[in-house]
Amino acid sequence: MKSKTAPLLVAITGGSGAGKSWLADQLQKKLGDKAVRISLDDFYRDRSHLSPASRARINFDHPRSIDWLSLERVLRDCLAWKTARIPQYDFATHARLPTTSALKPRPIILMEGLWLLRRPSLRQMFGVRIFIECPTKIRLNQRMARDLLSRGRNQLSIKHQFWKTVEPMNILYVVPQSKWAHIILKAPIRDSDVIHLAGQLMAQIKMISRPR
Numbered sequence: 057m058k059s060k061t062a063p064l065l066v067a068i069t070g071g072s073g074a075g076k077s078w079l080a081d082q083l084q085k086k087l088g089d090k091a092v093r094i095s096l097d098d099f100y101r102d103r104s105h106l107s108p109a110s111r112a113r114i115n116f117d118h119p120r121s122i123d124w125l126s127l128e129r130v131l132r133d134c135l136a137w138k139t140a141r142i143p144q145y146d147f148a149t150h151a152r153l154p155t156t157s158a159l160k161p162r163p164i165i166l167m168e169g170l171w172l173l174r175r176p177s178l179r180q181m182f183g184v185r186i187f188i189e190c191p192t193k194i195r196l197n198q199r200m201a202r203d204l205l206s207r208g209r210n211q212l213s214i215k216h217q218f219w220k221t222v223e224p225m226n227i228l229y230v231v232p233q234s235k236w237a238h239i240i241l242k243a244p245i246r247d248s249d250v251i252h253l254a255g256q257l258m259a260q261i262k263m264i265s266r267p268r
Contacts (some may be wrong), residue, residue, distance in 0.1 A: 062135045062163050063201065064261050065181050068168040069233055070188030071226045072117070072218075073195030073202070075243050076168035078251065079188065083166055086254035088259065092162040094134075096169020098143050106152035111150040116171045117217075118224035119171045124178070131181050134161045163261040172235040184257065187237035194243060 066083075068076045077095070084091050101123050103111045114121065126143065133140040138162050145213075146152040175181045196218055202208045233239060241249060 060137075060150040062088060063137070064164050064250060065131065065135065066164060066166050066184045066186065066257065067172040067179075067182040068166065068186045068188070069170065069172045069230070069237075070243075071190060071192075071230050072079075072170065072222050073197070073199035074188040074190035075198070075245055078247060079241070080166045080168040082247075082250045083257070084143050086163050086250060087164055087257065090162060090258065091164040091166055092159060094130070094142065094165060094167040095160065096122065096127070096167065096172060097147075098145050099123050099130075099192065100150070104149070106150075112134040114150070115221050115225070116150070117170075117221045119174060119229055122171065124175060130159075131167075131178070134159070135181065137150045137161050140207060156225070166258055170230055171233070174229065179236055183260065184239070185233055185237045185254075186239045187234045188241050188243055188245070189234070190243035195226075219225045 068080055070076055080095075082094050084093050100116065101121060106114075108118070116162050125145075130140040130142065139158050141154055141156040142159050145151075146153055167182075169194065172182065173185055179185070197220070199218060200214050202210065203214045204211065239253070241253075
């Protein structure tokens with residue numbers, strides 16, 4: 057009888073625009089039904105009680121903007137093979153949606169986000185910790201493309217936010233996490249890197265099975 061080993065939690069972190077979501081997407085495609093994905097972006101604190109003007113003044117690039125207690129509860133549920141409820145966040149309004157989504161754990165749980173390795177209680181949950189190093193210019197360009205398309209912002213506001221808060225917060229709170237990473241990938245990440253990493257993850261879950 058196989059052991060009821062906990063799922064393998066994988067942290068993918070790095071600066072805004074470094075390619076965290078892309079890497080998580082590519083790994084999920086390679087791993088198929090062995091993996092499921094969570095994003096730290098879903099755990100931003102709800103700001104619906106504030107006026108639009110007050111919301112606009114919040115520094116969303118600081119770790120305190122995250123509901124860490126909710127995230128830890130979700131990850132503990134996942135490690136116990138329990139279905140977790142994931143909040144849904146609207147970046148256009150900086151508010152949570154009234155609905156949640158159900159996440160059923162799989163042997164590999166990929167999580168991407170800016171500050172996954174900062175908190176010791178959270179860091180110790182991740183069996184694999186990946187940090188993506190990416191030049192500032194590439195991160196700005198990729199953030200620009202994302203925010204114009206999906207977050208309802210214009211070029212001027214994106215650049216202003218990047219240099220006023222994103223990059224200073226990146227230096228203070230994101231970059232230092234590399235010292236806790238098991239794997240450091242340099243952007244741009246090649247397909248061969250993804251294939252190699254997917255193979256490493258599959259090798260680690262050979263003894264993992266769902267509880268019956």
